[in-house]
Amino acid sequence: MFFLWGKKSGDEILDRGFINCPRCRTRQPAVVTKYVERRHIYFIPITRQESPEKVRCEGCGSYFANDEQTAFGHAAKMPDWSCFKCGKPVPHDRVDCPHCGFRFTT
Numbered sequence: 001m002f003f004l005w006g007k008k009s010g011d012e013i014l015d016r017g018f019i020n021c022p023r024c025r026t027r028q029p030a031v032v033t034k035y036v037e038r039r040h041i042y043f044i045p046i047t048r049q050e051s052p053e054k055v056r057c058e059g060c061g062s063y064f065a066n067d068e069q070t071a072f073g074h075a076a077k078m079p080d081w082s083c084f085k086c087g088k089p090v091p092h093d094r095v096d097c098p099h100c101g102f103r104f105t106t
């Protein structure tokens with residue numbers, strides 16, 4: 001009997017966008033990836049193992065968890081907040097409103 005075993009593995013790209021890269025300390029193009037390992041016999045898939053989703057910074061090539069810190073999104077710039085007090089747009093990286101001085105507490 002001859003079995004043809006195979007193993008194919010690699011990153012699967014799920015989405016493309018931008019993250020706040022903790023290493024580059026700036027918003028960078030990034031991809032959401034999942035490491036997938038497939039085993040097959042005669043090219044019939046038997047098992048498929050996946051690791052949790054990660055985001056990969058295209059700037060430095062580092063992998064990070066897909067969470068609030070990296071804030072993956074399709075916009076190159078983080079969307080502005082609306083000030084809770086005056087309702088005007090506030091840049092995302094600010095913690096106080098440049099219009100009325102209202103401080104956001106987190």
Ligand SMILES: [Zn+2]
Nearest residue numbers: 021024057060
């Ligand atoms: Zn980076």
Ligand SMILES: [Zn+2]
Nearest residue numbers: 083086097100
């Ligand atoms: Zn305000």
